[in-house]
Amino acid sequence: MTANRDRVASALVPGSPHGHGRPIAVRFEGVSFAYGSDPILEDVSFHIHEGEFAALIGPNGSGKTTILRLLLGLAAPASGRIEVLGAPPHTALESLGYVPQNAAFDPAFPISVAEVVRMGCLRGGSSRYSREDLRAADAALEQADVAELRDRPYSALSGGQRRRVLVARALAANPRLLVLDEPTANMDAESETRLFRALGELRGRTTVLVVTHDTLFVSDLTDAVLCVGDRDGRPGSVVRHASIPVARGLAPGVFGGGARQVLHDTEIPPEACCGEGD
Amino acid sequence: MSFLDALLDPALPFVRNAFLAGILSSVLFGVLGSVVTVKRIAGLAGAISHAVLGGIGLALFLSARGLAPGLPPIAGALAFAVLSAALIGVVSLKAKQREDTVINAIWAVGMSVGVLFIAKTPGYADPMSYLFGNILLISGRDLVLMAVLSALVVAGAWRFYPQIEASAFDEEFARTRGVRTDAVFLAVLAVVAVSVVLLQTFVGIVMVIAMLTLPAGTAGFAARNLRGMMVLASLLSAVFSVGGLALSWETDLPSGAVVVVLSGAVFLGASGIRMLVTRTSRPKAERPDGK
Numbered sequence: 001m002t003a004n005r006d007r008v009a010s011a012l013v014p015g016s017p018h019g020h021g022r023p024i025a026v027r028f029e030g031v032s033f034a035y036g037s038d039p040i041l042e043d044v045s046f047h048i049h050e051g052e053f054a055a056l057i058g059p060n061g062s063g064k065t066t067i068l069r070l071l072l073g074l075a076a077p078a079s080g081r082i083e084v085l086g087a088p089p090h091t092a093l094e095s096l097g098y099v100p101q102n103a104a105f106d107p108a109f110p111i112s113v114a115e116v117v118r119m120g121c122l123r124g125g126s127s128r129y130s131r132e133d134l135r136a137a138d139a140a141l142e143q144a145d146v147a148e149l150r151d152r153p154y155s156a157l158s159g160g161q162r163r164r165v166l167v168a169r170a171l172a173a174n175p176r177l178l179v180l181d182e183p184t185a186n187m188d189a190e191s192e193t194r195l196f197r198a199l200g201e202l203r204g205r206t207t208v209l210v211v212t213h214d215t216l217f218v219s220d221l222t223d224a225v226l227c228v229g230d231r232d233g234r235p236g237s238v239v240r241h242a243s244i245p246v247a248r249g250l251a252p253g254v255f256g257g258g259a260r261q262v263l264h265d266t267e268i269p270p271e272a273c274c275g276e277g278d
Numbered sequence: 279m280s281f282l283d284a285l286l287d288p289a290l291p292f293v294r295n296a297f298l299a300g301i302l303s304s305v306l307f308g309v310l311g312s313v314v315t316v317k318r319i320a321g322l323a324g325a326i327s328h329a330v331l332g333g334i335g336l337a338l339f340l341s342a343r344g345l346a347p348g349l350p351p352i353a354g355a356l357a358f359a360v361l362s363a364a365l366i367g368v369v370s371l372k373a374k375q376r377e378d379t380v381i382n383a384i385w386a387v388g389m390s391v392g393v394l395f396i397a398k399t400p401g402y403a404d405p406m407s408y409l410f411g412n413i414l415l416i417s418g419r420d421l422v423l424m425a426v427l428s429a430l431v432v433a434g435a436w437r438f439y440p441q442i443e444a445s446a447f448d449e450e451f452a453r454t455r456g457v458r459t460d461a462v463f464l465a466v467l468a469v470v471a472v473s474v475v476l477l478q479t480f481v482g483i484v485m486v487i488a489m490l491t492l493p494a495g496t497a498g499f500a501a502r503n504l505r506g507m508m509v510l511a512s513l514l515s516a517v518f519s520v521g522g523l524a525l526s527w528e529t530d531l532p533s534g535a536v537v538v539v540l541s542g543a544v545f546l547g548a549s550g551i552r553m554l555v556t557r558t559s560r561p562k563a564e565r566p567d568g569k
Binding site: 072073074093094096098100106108109110111112115116119120122123124125126127128129153169173 | 316439441443448451455507
């Protein structure tokens with residue numbers, strides 16, 4: 001236990017100070033949600049600071065996707081309060097970039113990479129894209145390291161390339177909060193390296209939330225680890241866990257670089273988070 | 279008499295009407311068909327088009343029985359089209375588990391109701407004209423309505439292009455950008471419903487759905503984006519419609535069927551070419567090196 005406490009201390013204190021003392025970007029307070037009579041989330045409370053790189057992890061079926069849908073305003077909680085960038089989720093969408101898992105894709109849809117990325121600048125019922133939108137889309141292509149693909153048909157890309165194009169699409173809106181759902185699923189090593197390099201450049205400037213079912217390791221960019229479900233296997237709660245750096249070679253070749261191991265036996269109470277309650 | 283001579287002969291106005299209907303319907307088939315194809319709602323459009331027979335049968339029955347004298351079949355068709363589109367829209371959005379069952383039920387029940395009403399209609403009513411189209415039935419009023427609807431569809435597609443493109447490509451993402459995807463879906467269904475009613479005089483209820491998918495599907499093989507797909511599908515549709523009319527005139531075959539067979543043959547040919555091209559270029563396209 002003592003060793004764990006030491007590890008927690010080293011994980012909490014400096015080394016990854018992004019977000020500390022900053023305003024809250026995402027706040028869930030006593031949130032519950034059910035599909036019909038099937039409770040999915042019960043009394044979920046957590047927060048993420050602006051500029052933090054957070055990982056929302058948990059096994060399949062634990063409620064990650066539901067949390068994501070609530071955060072994106074695609075579903076409403078049965079009870080509790082959700083704030084995204086200081087506002088209710090549906091009013092914060094303009095400042096939010098979302099990278100879906102992209103399970104469904106119609107290969108017969110004729111569209112180029114540049115057109116997909118441009119879509120990120122779409123605002124409600126706007127009838128066309130402005131010059132600024134197109135410039136932002138070009139900048140996002142560079143930022144996500146996919147500029148060389150801009151004129152290629154989207155359907156001709158590999159799965160990893162498509163995922164990075166969707167990251168560019170999310171970045172085109174110059175978001176304050178970037179949410180990525182399973183960004184490395186079925187991704188080749190080259191694309192994974194490029195993706196985390198791009199995400200690393202956002203670190204500290206943009207709040208990043210990565211949702212993943214990998215419960216053992218997270219990227220070494222990660223400041224906060226939020227686990228869905230608790231140690232008894234009961235679904236529906238979110239717990240903040242500590243993580244420690246893993247020496248290169250000890251973790252599988254993930255995240256295109258260094259990784260951190262999640263300490264599931266070490267819980268960090270929300271009030272212990274730096275900046276919270278300040 | 280050749281098709282060109284018939285087209286220019288003042289004594290044969292129905293040939294000119296059919297030609298104009300072919301050109302005007304091409305815009306609807308091309309633009310609306312592209313949206314239907316990329317949104318993958320051809321099945322829904324098929325259910326609406328087939329349910330229309332119920333309204334036609336009901337209007338013929340009420341008119342012949344003197345219950346609603348002079349009620350035109352197009353009025354019943356429009357009522358059934360809008361009603362079935364509304365039902366399908368609500369079911370698709372609210373009860374996804376039973377979506378297929380309900381849509382197929384609307385498809386089959388609508389047609390059956392039409393057949394029953396036509397069977398009980400006094401006098402002679404030929405359901406074949408409505409099922410497979412009859413260019414003799416195309417009136418000047420139909421052409422005006424087609425022109426108005428084509429203009430509205432083009433204007434709508436122009437104004438809401440980003441919303442249509444985004445909601446068809448990735449509906450969930452579109453919603454996160456503030457696009458009212460449900461409204462886009464219901465609007466497309468409503469326009470499909472009205473278009474089907476006007477287009478069925480040209481190719482018939484059964485074949486409307488073929489013309490909403492085949493030219494757009496063929497165009498999708500060559501187009502680089504949705505806008506290009508709409509333009510190319512409209513051009514292809516015009517070629518198929520006019521070519522099919524000419525062919526049916528020369529061979530004395532039903533025009534609607536000839537138009538659809540021509541469209542289908544080109545679509546199948548294009549699909550074969552596409553498969554060959556994809557097979558030969560796959561290693562290059564799948565290269566995962568980011569280059």
